[in-house]
Amino acid sequence: MDIRDKSRRGFLAKSALGLAGLSLLPSTVFAAEKKGRLDKSLIPSPVMDGDNKLVELYWKAWELAWEKVKYQDGMPQSPYMDEGLWDHTVWIWDTAFMVHFCKYSPKQYPGIESFDNFYTVMHGTNTASLKIHHPDNPPLFAWIENDYARFTGNTDRFKHILTEKKYLQKHYDYFENTKPHTKFKYAGAHTNIKKEEIGFRWWGVQSGMDNTPRGRGVGYGNIYWIDAIAQQGLAALNISRIAETIGDKATAKEYKAKYKVFKDLVNKYYWDEEDGMYYDINVEAPYEKVKVKTPASFWPMLAEMCDKKQAAKLEQAALKHFGGDIPWPTVSADDPDFHESGCYWKGGVWLPTAYMATKALEKYGYHETADKLSLNLVKHMRATYDQFEPHTIWECYNPTKPIPATHGGDNGYSREDFCGWSALGPISMLIENVLGFHDVDAIKKEVRWRLHRSDRHGIKDLRFGDIKTSVIADGDTVEVESDGEYKLYINGKKHKVKKGKQTFKIRRQV
Known part of the structure; x- marks a missing residue:
């Protein structure tokens, strides 16, 4: 079987498409490309006399990402960044992480602009020719918008998205109030998010960690997801900071208060002092921890919810459970559900969660650990590029040797040419950490x-x-x-x- 058929969410893809009555669209769905050649003079040029191979991988990532700048008739924003999976969908979670490398060449890569394909459809009056596959994907818009503005200096956009259109507030409310099993006309799949008193019920595919072993013993629907509550807190924190930047004191105060509520809940119910980790919890009192160690535990750290002592324990957890020569597996190697083959989110190394956790460590000053693990990860990507055919950048990586991770089973590899968010390693982590x-x-x-x-x-x-x-x-x-x-x-x-x-x-x- 062609390995390209083993795409992300691949072990669910065909069944999901069948249930939805959809089929993969041919590549001709795209209008004729209007872009020219990639202009490398508009991209930062790294210098590393001691490691030219990583520089070569950097440029390869940009070239692959250039292929994902797509044009599509009937989209509010075209061109846009395509995640590299299906021609008929766009993804919130992928697009958000892609902005982190697009910002280094914003004149060529429409990262932040691609958000309009979600904002104006979900929270405006526009329609779109492509489906938003999981509209209850992680609510990362505010975090990305604030980060992007700090890098580009463009705060004029804040007035548009916060004051005029209120897209960030509307998306915050959407994540708070959407009912599970809702199928919106613009969506490719139904929702699973449900807010309750001390957390959010969710599901593997909606969270982005498709076949994660989280919820072991009780089921996905019977846990409050640590990433969901931390991400919503992260959204509130960044909405508050964006509001402060443009002098909207009332909105800043409102969302700072919302953030504090989430922060207090996370530390009261989700922190395990003995293990030094945040965990998902059972939805039934006494809300026992469901102890599966994954990088999702670092979302509260990114959201600045932990104190210095908690941060120190999380840094040790990063080294103990997610460190080594091949860092950031998506479940710790001592977990009973860890697969040496990767098996997607049962051990595979994914760049979005690795990048998130790296930024979380940096928030508390653990730069040495963040940089060391980043170097090891980018070296692993380069080793895979050299030793495995086709020589390219992959959707996710094997946690034990330099080959791609498998998809939902133990045969067939994840998707190749995935830049896509896998460009975060060779581009963003190389600039910021290496x-x-x-x-x-x-x-x-x-x-x-x-x-x-x-x-x-x-x-x-x-x-x-x-x-x-x-x-x-x-x-x-x-x-x-x-x-x-x-x-x-x-x-x-x-x-x-x-x-x-x-x-x-x-x-x-x-």
Whole structure:
């Protein structure tokens, strides 16, 4: 069988399509492409004299992602970023994570613009020629919007989505109030989200972790999902911060209060002090923990819900259960449902959850761990690229050796050419963690660089806001070129960058 038939959600795909009365559309569904060739001069260029193979993988990811810039008649936003799965659908969860790498070349990759294919259809009056497959996918819009604006400096969009159209508030309310088993006209599948007093019931495919062993012993429908409540809290937190940015004090106050409610619930019911982990819980009192260790436990950390002691335990959990040479398996290796073949979400290494957990560690200052695991993951992707045919980037990765993960069974591999969110590794994690440019803020005009490599390395033509800069470290010297002023923090020490070329002397910590 052609491995391309083993697509994501693949072990459910054919049955789901059959139940929905749908069939895969031919590639001719797309209007004639209007894009030209990829312009690499509009993309940051990494420099790593000690690891050129990772740089090669970086450019391969951009090339594959370029193939996912699609045009489609009848869509509110065209072109848009296609996730690389089905021609007849768009996915909230995939699109949200793709924005994290699209932001590095926003003139070519319509990441944030693709959100209009959800906003204007779900919360406006537009129709669309493609279905939103799971409208109760993780509610990540506000987190992504805030992150994107910090990087690009474009806060004008906030007034449109928060004040004029109220898309973020409407989506927050949607996740709060939608009833399970609702089938909207614009949707490819029915919903499963249901809010109750202390949490959300959900389901594997809607959560994005299709065949996860979470809920073992009680079933998906009988747990409150830790990611759902943390993600909704994350949405409230970012709506509040967006409102603060544009001076909407009333909305900021309202959503800060909503965030606090979720934060208190998460720490009261979902935290396990002995294990140092957040878990899903049984829906029946006394709300016992359903102890399946997955990266979903790091969503509360990303949402800044844990204190310093809890964060320290989560960092240790990251190293103990999700670390090693092949980090971030989607269930810990000591779990009875862990599959050495990957088996999709029963051990497969997925870039969205790996990236999320990496950003969670960074929130509490665990940059060394975040960077080490990121390097190991990108190296694993490169090893798979070299040692497995076809030589490409995959949907998910084997947690034990350099091959792709299997799909829902133990034969047949996940989807190839998946950039798609798998570009997060070779692009975003390479820039932010392997190279160390972990925080770029166009609003404050700041770049924070954790310089931790010993080779000549850095980045050329990094664009943020209205600034283009190149920063290269070589020995005890950092050479900077910029067309605008900003503050460059190298391992915490501030350097004032002026327009033109400059050289800074530094004390290496490696």
